[in-house]
Amino acid sequence: MKTFFGFALADSMFAGNCQIVRRKLTVEQVSERIAQGVEPCVNPSHAATIAAMRDKFGLDVAIPATPPRVCLGSGDSVIVMGVRGLPRLTDRHEYSHEEVAQATFEFHEYSVE
Helix, strand or coil: CCCECCCCCCHHHHHCCCCEEEEEEHHHHHHHHHHHHHHHHHCCHHHHHHHHHHHHHCCCCCCCCCCCCCCEECCCEEEEEEEEEECCCCCCCCCCHHHHHEEEEEEEEEEEE
């Protein structure tokens, strides 16, 4: 069983017909899962979002040079951090403390049964 960590879902992550269970996670649960080992499926363009997650929650995941191709099978899952309220970074490379404080962060795990 593999657990991935990312910021979005894609239909291509799920092979064939499958049943998916979605559940909300607390920051503490995410911290425990990261400590147990997750495979990050983020890319270098997510560096500012990971920095915001690190600053706000003390959570950190590595940014792989090349994100893995995710294909979830039975028993696998992906933890997704959803963020609302952070602006797109078009002319800079980090978020201000005020922007991070005003944003909403939620964590959900999508598991394949």
